[in-house]
Amino acid sequence: MERTGAQIVMAGLKRHGVKTIFGYPGGVVLPLYDEMLNWPEVEHILVRHEQCGAHMADGYARATGEVGVCLATSGPGATNLVTGIATAMMDSVPIVCITGNVNSWAIGKDAFQETDIQGISLPITKHNYLVTDINDLPGVLVEAFYLANSGRKGPVLVDIPKDVFTAKTTNDFPEPEPREGYILPGMPVESELDEAARLLMAAERPIIIAGQGAIAAEATEELLALAEKLDCPVANTLLGTGAVPRSHDLSLGMAGMHGEAAPTMAIQAADLVVSLGSRFDDRLTGATKSFGEGAKMVHFDIDPSEHGKAVHTHCTVTGHLKPAIQSLLKKVDSKKHPEWRATVSGFQKDFPLVVPEGGFFTRHVISALQAANKGDAIISTDVGQHQMWSAQFYRPEEPRKFLSSGGLGTMGCGVPYAIGAKFGCPDQEVWAVCGDGGFQMTLQELAVMKEHNVGVKICLCNNSFLGMVRQWQELFFEKRYSSVAITSPDYAKLAEAYGIPYVRCETAEEVDAKIAEARAIDGPVLCEFVVEMEENVYPMVPAGGSNSDLIQDPDLKVKTSTGGQQ
Amino acid sequence: MSPTTRTRTITSLVQNESGTLNRLVSMFRRRGFSLNSLNAGDCERPGYSRVTFVIDADDGTLGQVLNQVERLIEVVEVEDITDETSVTRELVLVHLFGSDIELNRAGLECIAKGGKILTFEQGAATMELSGEPDEIEEFVANISPQLQRTVHRTGAIALHTNPWR
Numbered sequence: 138m139e140r141t142g143a144q145i146v147m148a149g150l151k152r153h154g155v156k157t158i159f160g161y162p163g164g165v166v167l168p169l170y171d172e173m174l175n176w177p178e179v180e181h182i183l184v185r186h187e188q189c190g191a192h193m194a195d196g197y198a199r200a201t202g203e204v205g206v207c208l209a210t211s212g213p214g215a216t217n218l219v220t221g222i223a224t225a226m227m228d229s230v231p232i233v234c235i236t237g238n239v240n241s242w243a244i245g246k247d248a249f250q251e252t253d254i255q256g257i258s259l260p261i262t263k264h265n266y267l268v269t270d271i272n273d274l275p276g277v278l279v280e281a282f283y284l285a286n287s288g289r290k291g292p293v294l295v296d297i298p299k300d301v302f303t304a305k306t307t308n309d310f311p312e313p314e315p316r317e318g319y320i321l322p323g324m325p326v327e328s329e330l331d332e333a334a335r336l337l338m339a340a341e342r343p344i345i346i347a348g349q350g351a352i353a354a355e356a357t358e359e360l361l362a363l364a365e366k367l368d369c370p371v372a373n374t375l376l377g378t379g380a381v382p383r384s385h386d387l388s389l390g391m392a393g394m395h396g397e398a399a400p401t402m403a404i405q406a407a408d409l410v411v412s413l414g415s416r417f418d419d420r421l422t423g424a425t426k427s428f429g430e431g432a433k434m435v436h437f438d439i440d441p442s443e444h445g446k447a448v449h450t451h452c453t454v455t456g457h458l459k460p461a462i463q464s465l466l467k468k469v470d471s472k473k474h475p476e477w478r479a480t481v482s483g484f485q486k487d488f489p490l491v492v493p494e495g496g497f498f499t500r501h502v503i504s505a506l507q508a509a510n511k512g513d514a515i516i517s518t519d520v521g522q523h524q525m526w527s528a529q530f531y532r533p534e535e536p537r538k539f540l541s542s543g544g545l546g547t548m549g550c551g552v553p554y555a556i557g558a559k560f561g562c563p564d565q566e567v568w569a570v571c572g573d574g575g576f577q578m579t580l581q582e583l584a585v586m587k588e589h590n591v592g593v594k595i596c597l598c599n600n601s602f603l604g605m606v607r608q609w610q611e612l613f614f615e616k617r618y619s620s621v622a623i624t625s626p627d628y629a630k631l632a633e634a635y636g637i638p639y640v641r642c643e644t645a646e647e648v649d650a651k652i653a654e655a656r657a658i659d660g661p662v663l664c665e666f667v668v669e670m671e672e673n674v675y676p677m678v679p680a681g682g683s684n685s686d687l688i689q690d691p692d693l694k695v696k697t698s699t700g701g702q703q
Numbered sequence: 704m705s706p707t708t709r710t711r712t713i714t715s716l717v718q719n720e721s722g723t724l725n726r727l728v729s730m731f732r733r734r735g736f737s738l739n740s741l742n743a744g745d746c747e748r749p750g751y752s753r754v755t756f757v758i759d760a761d762d763g764t765l766g767q768v769l770n771q772v773e774r775l776i777e778v779v780e781v782e783d784i785t786d787e788t789s790v791t792r793e794l795v796l797v798h799l800f801g802s803d804i805e806l807n808r809a810g811l812e813c814i815a816k817g818g819k820i821l822t823f824e825q826g827a828a829t830m831e832l833s834g835e836p837d838e839i840e841e842f843v844a845n846i847s848p849q850l851q852r853t854v855h856r857t858g859a860i861a862l863h864t865n866p867w868r
Contacts, residue, residue: 255722260733264776267721284776318718318779442770445763 138309142271142302143172146235149278150179152310155206157182157197157560159190163210164250165237168302182560182589185581187214189553191221192579194232196550196557198225199540200515200565202355204286205232205557211239212250215296216257220547223261225292227544228376229353231285234258234294241269241298255296263291271304276311283313288321289440290353322439324464325456332452333411333435334468340409340433342477343369344400346392346421349376349543350414350439352536354458357381360413363462368474370481372400374415375528378539383512383532389481390532393421394678395525398488398689401676403481404429405685411435414458417447418544425449427683437461488676490529491692497645499523499598502666503530505648506568506596509656512538514566516596517554519575520546522604525674527570549578555593556585566656567592573599573625583635586661594655597665599625600672608673632663640664705761710739712791712861713756715772715781716746723777727754730775736760736768740858751779755791755860757836788865794833794857795843800826801850809846816842 140148146169150158159182162170173181184190187209194205209218215236225232239248244267255267264284266277274297281293315321337343351360357380364371364387371381372392381388389400404410410429414437415421422428425448434450436443437458444453454461492500503526506516512533517540518524524541533539540554555569576597586593607621632639638658642651648666655662675690717723724743731738739757746753760768765783772781799806806828810820818832832842836859843854 256725259722259726259729265722269721316718316776319776440774442767442774444770445766 139305139307141168141172141305142274142297143169145274145306146278146297146302147172147176147179149275149282149310150206151176153204153282155179155204158206158208159184159193159197159557160208161187161190161210161214163212163214163237165211165239165299166208166302168299169208169237181208182585184553185584186579187217188221188549189556189579189582189585191218191232191234192224192547192550192553193557193560194234195221195225195230196517196540196554197561198230198232198557199554200537200558201561202537203231203561204282205230206235207232208235210237210250211254212252214250215252215254218254219257219261221550222258222292222294224542224545224547224550226261226263228349228542229290230292231290232292233281233285234292236294236296237302238267238296238298240300242300244269244298254294258294261292262294263289265294265296267296267298268301269298271301271306272308274301274306275308279310279313280316283315284319288319322456324460325437325454329452329454330461330464330468333437333454334465336409336433336435336452337367337411337465337469338472341474342407342432342480343367343409343411343474344403344407344432345369345371346404346410346412346415347371347373347377347380348413348415349374349380350437350458351377351380352414354414354439356413356459356462357536359459359462359466361385363466363469366466367469367472368478369411370400370403370478372396372404374418374421374543375541376543377415378528378531378541379533379536382534384534389485391528393418393684394423394680395528395674395676396421397490397529398676398687399481399484401678401684401687402484402488404432406480407432409433409435411437413437413462414439416443419447422448423678423682423684427685430685488689488693491690493692496669497643497648497667498672499526499600499666499668500530500672501645501648502596502598502668503527503570505652506570507531508649509652510566514538514568515540515555515558515562516568516570517541517551517558518569519551519571520548521572521574522608522672522674523570523572523598525605548575551575552579552582552593552595555595556582556591559591559593566594568594568596570596570598572604573597573601574603574623577623577625580631583632583637583661583663587636590660592660594661595663597628597663598668599628599665600668600670601625602670604672605674607671611671611673613679628663628665638662641667643667705763707762708759709785710757710759711765711783711785712789712859713758713768713772713781713783714861714863715754715756716748716779717752717754717775718777718779719750719752720777723752724754726775726777727772730771731756734767734771736764736771740856742858742860744860753860755858757859782863784861784863787863789861789863791835791859791861792833793836793839793859794831795839796829796831796855797843797846798827798829798853799846799850800852801847802826805847805850809850812842812845818842
């Protein structure tokens with residue numbers, strides 16, 4: 138059967154189970170948008186900026202585990218995707234980005250709205266294509282989805298010239314098959330697992346670091362089983378939040394620069410650190426030389442290029458995490474570490490998270506959010522202080538409940554992540570936790586929320602500052618505040634202008650009631666929490682500093698059983 | 704500089720696609736690996752190229768380079784053959800101007816090393832020489848400073864030659 142390029146794209150989306158795509162039309166994608174009208178089973182969401190299209194596809198993928206799809210026209214449409222693609226790349230999120238380009242014969246001639254998006258996106262995609270021959274299009278689409286969601290996942294971009302959308306071919310979709318140079322990591326080699334098992338059995342103070350890889354590999358049940366069998370506490374990375382149920386007594390929470398004190402201190406005190414799907418990001422490790430300096434390091438990763446990249450490891454295991462842990466479980470015996478567990482409990486008891494009294498703090502807001510939905514709602518965050526407090530105070534019991542830009546640290550992704558997640562998981566409660574800085578970067582997407590009645594609740598913590606940068610200026614630049622005070626529009630009027638209900642909260646006393654009010658509203662809500670202007674995130678490891686030198690919260694009145702404040 | 708830093712020769716087999724070479728070079732630049740030379744060309748398989756890289760790297764960087772090259776979708780194989788049974792060759796073209804005495808001297812040196820004189824006229828000559836990169840280095844370095852020159856080196860290409868691997 139002969140089909141046009143536009144028909145092949147739509148058939149390809151349907152074939153891969155895509156029900157929602159996030160896009161923005163333009164000149165060269167006109168044939169595709171025309172064809173779209175014939176495919177009601179694939180819903181197109183008209184975003185208000187292409188960057189948010191990429192973020193929504195990313196949020197959709199993080200929440201569902203399925204490939205997210207975004208669409209943009211050539212030139213500025215394509216370049217607007219760049220931040221969203223780079224965000225997905227840093228966090229290994231499977232998205233497919235389809236861009237139009239100028240007619241194939243006009244490429245390279247500086248045609249109107251021409252840009253070399255293949256060249257631009259080269260270092261920020263897992264793979265990308267410029268399809269100049271219609272006969273290649275079915276195969277490219279199949280491979281794009283296959284590459285995005287296999288192995289170490291990541292964004293794939295397919296650039297299609299306008300004339301390829303209208304050209305015809307009888308070529309059908311091939312079955313996906315790994316090409317010669319693409320080896321899917323499977324079961325790790327036996328000797329690596331044996332060595333990891335030997336180290337685990339010899340360890341007296343082991344700790345597991347759960348990273349996003351555990352969630353991507355759907356290996357979280359196995360991870361918990363391993364931790365329980367070995368009586369081994371589990372720290373998590375920012376993106377590993379939810380990999381183990383946060384209420385589990387082995388779960389210590391996030392380690393690192395703004396992690397909780399206990400997991401960070403436990404890694405420093407451990408004699409064995411086992412990383413399951415983390416790439417030892419610098420926000421986790423601090424100065425790598427002193428990271429877990431008394432411990433042997435075991436690193437499980439699907440991507441061999443992560444081994445030895447950041448920290449020196451004693452044992453590396455390359456492969457898919459799920460079968461790897463399943464096999465490891467058979468190689469280890471049950472163990473108990475009562476003394477070590479008591480030490481770690483001591484850290485938790487002596488250095489808890491603090492919500493100060495006498496004011497209205499972002500920590501009140503996140504704590505109240507946690508109390509209201511018990512970590513069962515999906516929350517997305519922007520980037521900054523509220524993101525760190527969310528990681529500290531929000532306690533999901535399951536994976537895919539905490540969506541955040543970890544690697545790239547992209548402000549403004551909170552709202553579009555939440556919208557994408559809500560389209561993917563319409564039956565779940567979804568909150569976007571934002572600061573007033575990040576929210577103002579992408580607030581035009583309120584229009585999408587209104588238009589499709591997307592029931593995302595926006596938790597806007599307004600402190601009139603770019604809080605994280607302000608904190609660093611306070612601590613490391615003698616409080617010389619430079620461009621960190623930020624004004625906001627009247628959010629009540631803004632919400633009204635977009636036709637969205639607005640809830641305002643100014644005191645800690647009313648926060649529970651206001652969150653309940655927002656939850657009771659069917660559909661989108663903008664909740665503004667007017668919080669203290671100068672609140673700092675603690676604990677804190679200064680950039681480049683050692684995790685052994687973490688600064689505890691000055692509000693913490695220390696009564697120690699483990700030897701005083703570090 | 705780490706004590707393990709030395710010049711390494713890496714060969715790879717890649718699938719030819721739009722952007723393949725760009726992707727390879729972009730990765731080296733992005734990750735801060737400096738390339739001494741890169742040479743890509745057709746090979747025994749249609750649709751594939753062999754690419755030889757020469758880099759100065761310590762053991763840790765070498766491992767990273769190999770992993771990062773391998774990670775690219777089009778790369779079928781990649782191998783450090785510095786210490787393997789292999790042949791490495793580089794081609795140089797030189798165009799020289801100056802006195803006939805010095806040109807003669809350079810020409811004799813070139814022929815002695817197995818090279819060719821491509822053109823020779825009053826006061827100017829063109830020569831080619833292929834050989835181990837060290838030999839090329841030596842030949843170019845020994846050209847009389849009294850001769851003006853244009854020099855173009857191709858960078859190394861290399862093949863694994865162990866039949867038993």
